[in-house]
Amino acid sequence: MTSVLILLAGLPRSATDKSSALRRLWRAVACFGVLTFLLNAAVAADLRELWKDRLKSVVAVEFFTESELDRRPTVTNGVVADDQGLIIVQAGAMNPRFAPDQFKDFRVYLPGEPPQRFWSAVYLGQDVLSGWHFLRVVEDMRPFLAPITRFVADRSQNSDSVQIAQRVWGIGLRGKDEDFMPYFLEAPIGLIQTLPQRSAICLDDITAPGLPVFDEKGAFAGLGIAGFGQTYMQFSQRDRGGAAVVMVNIGETSAFLLAAEVLPYLGRIPTDIFGRPVPWLGAHGLQPIDPEVLTFLKLDSGCVVSEVLAGSPAEKAGMKDRDMIVAIDGKPLPRLKPDRVVVAYVQREISRRRPGDGVALAVQRGNERLDFQVTLVEEPKMAREASRSYFERLGFTAREFVYADGVGRRAPVAEHTGVVAHFVKANSPAATAGLGMDDWIKEIDGIPVATYADAAAQLSAIEKDLARVEAVLLIRRGGETQVLRIKLK
């Protein structure tokens, strides 16, 4: 019975693809409603062959995140991107709070192989546009791998290589304790949306985030992205009313980026572990505009800039807080759904450019239409690039204060001095004194912190001085300051 249903569901697809005589035959069979075991076996055999080949483009990746206190493993998925052992891992796989040098010991596993067997890889960095993390695995492993580019059909390059209602299939991976056993997933596409990348949403889980999806002929159809939350009603004996809960399947996903949104970016291999160059506009807190507001303002689409950051290219060009961006390089912002997608669209338009590039922004300000020619620059030092060191005796990590710290704390650039307590060890002298994560340390022992180097030198002198009884910090949290006394004895 199952195979009948599958064949019937396959009907519209077959109708559009008249090139295959076999498929036409299937359609005939399905129309007559005749169940043919022979045909069923043929389909399965076909897919099994495709599956075996394409499994080579899928790997499991493990790495260790080294923090002040411990070393924790993370297991994620990777897709093979070229013949040279290039492996791509999803943006969300790595916690952005950690610096790249805290990610250690990358290991690549083959699906279904005992995990005692693995190959090491080098972390290359994160690409600013795609968000992907790039790895390069050692040569020994490369013969076992096949890049997804090997499964690219001409149609994969088309903007929409797959259609609504078309069946696609993907590969899921079990956990490390199950040898990363691969398994088969299949579902029809229910919806194709611009988010702002062309993305398909299937009727069921189709792959894992970061793993590929293929069409029925085995052509690369796209790459799994983090799943959507689904709302369920939760009933219990105590709560008869039922509460709405949003659940996300983190191991599998029903959504994937179409191939045309993946293939052009496979070559964006970071040349710098921090992902530089990173273009910066300095239009902060982008917000979508409600359709009612657009109608009221007689606009088709737009995006509000909550804040133009001090010293940024946007500020230099003359942009102001609350300006509404309506077009980029003469191209009006598209009308995208849900509304908030327009924010990602604008961010991507900036990210795809390079520092030094010019960008023309058309802006609505009050009743005026203004045009700004902005020259993007390198983004100021990012938190992941900031120097940091852990002071064991005091019990906290001091991190260099970077531009973004000032933005988050709403501090004018002139006040961007001091260091950030990036990590505070529980029950340490610093924690006991009341130091909290992300507190902004402005003074140490009554001396204003001028540079990170000064602070680090001062803190390490405090640590080394075993006769020391206390250290005094002036910290800022929210808009308030506080004097903390760290008892060392």
Place this chain on the structure above:
Amino acid sequence: MHRDFNRLLDAVVRIDVREVSYDSGVKLFSAGVGSGVIMSADGLVLTNAHVASPKAVEISVTLASLERVGATLVGWDHWTDLALLRLDLEETKRRRLAFTHAKFADSDRLYPGQIVFAVGTPHGLTRTVTRGIISNNRRYFQDNTGVRGYETGAFNTWLQTDAAINPGNSGGPLVTENGSVVGISSRGYLGANNLGFAIPANIARRVLDGLSRDGVIIRSYIGVVPGALRDFEGFYSLALNTGMLINSVDPGSPAAAAGLRGGDILLEIDGQNVDGRFPEQLPPIENAIASLAVGSTVTLKIKRGSETKDYSMATERLESQVGEEWAFEKWGLTVRKVSRAYARANQLSDATGVIVLGVQPGFPAAVAGLSRGDIITSINQVKITSLDLAKEAHASYEVRPGPILVEAQRNFRMSLYVLKP
């Protein structure tokens, strides 16, 4: 019992308050019960600020004779959690209702262990007397949202007692065996046993005088957040029992403008030595600053590192973080004005705007997507620098309903909304 104690019982009243609430997008009325004590022959009743506030629309007082009589709010002071009512004397005269009044004792002479009684209306149980002792006669606690969202406790210490104080005791007197009022019961720790707190009579007496004279207690503000120095004197090279730590200086305040910073040590106020070693010592110091005339110049001797210098600044009038509240019925929107103090505490660039307290489902504000906590900064491109400007916009909407453009921020993110009839 002492004869005067019985006389005190005749001065204790139950207070029923009907008041307006702006929390849900629409003006609603709610009712509460508290206690109070008559303090003068002309019918002044002392109670808590959290019992009777300017939001009260109807106050009725139940006398010891169980007769009910109307009362009006003379004034309130949330900083000390005190409010003053006046009985409707015409009514008492007309109905020939008799009452007595209580007298204050010197609360500075209380000692831990001294027996005290709390009289009031816990959980609506009129005329309840409980007995305990003074557990601590100088308890420090400051709470920035302690009196229904308003600040309290910065300028006074509290009496702590184990006499049972329950909800509804609020505003009733804490008295000695001879019936003298040594405090006004204010609060207890919920979930704790017999940890009750009262405002000392010596504070209450001053607030009563001020409210009956002016209807309001005006205080000065300079913007320093104090901290107890404890045993920091070594670090700051100070003599013992000298100075107060300045933990923080409010941005944009007179102290900030004068150049004060967090980590400074305050040594003198207008030539008077300051001793802020322990938290209990902070309220009198804060009160010394608050008691200055608004706009007067105060000179602070400040030690920073090895340097000691005088800083002068003109005081501002102290205001609450909680601004005036209002309901815009046609929009289904209730708001509170952003006050200067709120703006400073929340890192807003100025006091522009009104904070959304509530939206009524199905009404224009809710349909447009506004929600509690949003700060409306402009309406139809007019910057909302005062509540009156918002009222004007609403008034013209009432006359001619049509779409209006509202700009609001949430977590410093700017969004636009259209409110449509």
